[in-house]
Amino acid sequence: MSTAKSSSKFLRLVVLAVCLAGTGYAVAGMPESENGRYALSPAGDGVLRLDTRTGAVSTCNNSGAGWACYAVPDERAAMDAEIGRLQADIGRLQAENEKLKADLAAREPTVNGKIEEPLPKSDSLKKSEPKVAEGERKIEIPLPSDRDMDRMMSFLERAWRRLIEMANRVQRDVNGKI
Template sequence: MITATSQNLSAAVLIVSLAGFGPATAQSVPDVENGRYSLSTVADGVIRLDTRTGAVSTCNNSGAGWACYAVPDERAALDAEIGRLQSENEKLKAQLVARGPTVAGKIDEPLPKTDSLKPSPPKAAEGERKIEIPLPSDRDMDRVMSFLEQAWRRLVEMANRMQKDFSGKI
């Protein structure tokens, strides 16, 4: 049977144990320096974001203690390359201006437009060329017609057979 004294004793033990647990968990959480760092847990440790500089680091416990390693920043490399290309572009523009105009005989007015859809008049050499396509002979036409007639008859016969097969009068 549980008495009131044993209940009070167990409640007191529970309160003392919880009070002792609170400071232990508070010490295991890293100090984030007034919100400078934002931490996110991952499978093998923590990812730390420096909210002032934007630097990202991966932190893990390697047995000897916690160690953080900076994640390579691709954006910084891209910004550096963009800056290099912009300065190179400015240098090349300055070199072009220093050379002066290089195109001789350039005109400021555009050339008159011509209608590209109108056929141009044939030149003398083109007028003499003629392409002749021989027409099929009567014999060739008869052969084509007989082939088409045979193909049509076979197609009609196949359609009749299919109709009989579907209607069940095989």
């Protein structure tokens, strides 16, 4: 058991030494031709690894099972991919728009004797305008009928009574609890 632990520690030390040695060479500016594909830099509790040939960046950490490197997501590549998709969509939409314009131009006019002036717009849901007296520019507003006034007064009276009843109930509840 102790030999397994000591060999694991020794392996970790060797990997760390190699990583740190690689960092020293990378900082010293070792040329690519002399085994300098990866540039290592200490970062937090691990190491950043730069592949000098491809430009890929990875983070390497020592977990309980040993060293593991994971690629850092490349935002630039994702952005370039999104731009490519958007450009393809724009091209497709422009081609579709041109096709629709050509189809529309190829159609025969459906209305014979078309006039150049636009037709007046009318809205069937629009309420009629208030009546304007002939010769005058005054707007006549119809007054509510007696029946409308009675309905309004009975509504207000019922609302007032309910408000008074509610105030009385609240007062009784408060007096009963004190």
